[in-house]
Amino acid sequence: MGFVDRTGDEVTSLTPEEAFDALYGSCAPTLVRQTYLLTGRHGVALECVERAFRDAWHRWPEVALDPDPPSWVRAVAHDHALSPWRRAGRRRRRRQRTLAGGRRVAPADRALLAALRDLPPLHRRTLLLYDGLGLDLPETAAETEASTAATASRLCRAREAVAVRLPELADPGTLRRRMAEAAQVATSSTRARPSRPPVVRHRAERLARWWTAAAVVVTAVMGVLILAGLVTAATR
Numbered sequence: 001m002g003f004v005d006r007t008g009d010e011v012t013s014l015t016p017e018e019a020f021d022a023l024y025g026s027c028a029p030t031l032v033r034q035t036y037l038l039t040g041r042h043g044v045a046l047e048c049v050e051r052a053f054r055d056a057w058h059r060w061p062e063v064a065l066d067p068d069p070p071s072w073v074r075a076v077a078h079d080h081a082l083s084p085w086r087r088a089g090r091r092r093r094r095r096q097r098t099l100a101g102g103r104r105v106a107p108a109d110r111a112l113l114a115a116l117r118d119l120p121p122l123h124r125r126t127l128l129l130y131d132g133l134g135l136d137l138p139e140t141a142a143e144t145e146a147s148t149a150a151t152a153s154r155l156c157r158a159r160e161a162v163a164v165r166l167p168e169l170a171d172p173g174t175l176r177r178r179m180a181e182a183a184q185v186a187t188s189s190t191r192a193r194p195s196r197p198p199v200v201r202h203r204a205e206r207l208a209r210w211w212t213a214a215a216v217v218v219t220a221v222m223g224v225l226i227l228a229g230l231v232t233a234a235t236r
Contacts, residue, residue, distance in 0.1 A: 016060050021197035023063075024053055027070045028194040031077055033183035037128055038081040040113040045081070050195060052077035054204035075143055078128075082121040109182040115165040116179075122146075123158040130155050131176045132183075 035045035056063045129140040141151040163170035
C-alpha cells in the first residue's frame with residue numbers, strides 16, 4: 001500500500017518503501033533517545049527501536065493508514081523496552097557505562113537513570129511521555145491505555161519518587177531538561193547509530209521468511225506425528 005504525503009498544496013504519492021524510509025528517518029534517532037531513558041542502555045534502546053520498525057514493516061498497510069504512524073511505532077518500541085523478559089534481565093545489573101570508547105556515564109546522568117529505572121514500568125513510561133515528550137494528560141492516558149485520573153496519579157507518584165532520590169529535580173521543568181540532556185549526551189557520544197532503513201526492511205523480510213519456514217516445518221512434523229499415531233492405533 002502506498003502512502004500520501006501532504007505538504008502544503010502538494011500531494012505526493014510514495015511507495016511503501018519510500019514511506020517507511022521517510023518515517024524511519026524522521027523518527028528513529030529521537031525514538032532511540034526516548035527509549036534509552038526507559039532502559040538506561042543505548043544498545044538495548046537501539047534493539048527495541050529496530051524491532052518496533054520491523055514490526056511496522058510487517059504490518060505496513062495498517063501502519064500507513066494509522067492516523068499517527070510515529071505514535072504507533074513509539075508505543076511498540078516502548079512495549080519492547082518494558083517487556084517482562086527485559087525487566088528480568090535488568091535485575092542482573094552491571095555497573096553502567098556508555099558505549100563510546102569506554103566513556104563512563106556522568107555521575108549525575110547515572111543517578112537520573114537509576115531513579116528512572118527503579119520506577120514501576122507504567123510510571124516510568126507515563127513520566128517519559130508527559131515530561132519527556134510533552135504529551136498532555138489525555139494523550140498520555142490514551143497511549144498507556146489508562147484513564148486520565150490514573151495517568152495523573154502515576155505522573156505525580158513518578159515525580160515524587162524521583163524527587164526523593166534527587167531533590168534537585170523536584171521541579172518538573174528541571175526534570176524535563178535533565179531527561180533531555182541525559183538522553184542527548186548518551187546517544188550522541190556513542191558510535192552506534194540506528195541501522196539504515198533498507199537494512200531494517202531486509203531484516204524484517206528475512207525474519208518473516210524464517211518464521212514462515214519454521215511454521216511449515218512444525219506443521220509437517222505435527223502431521224507426521226498425527227499420521228503415525230493414527231496408523232499405530234489402527235494396527236493395534
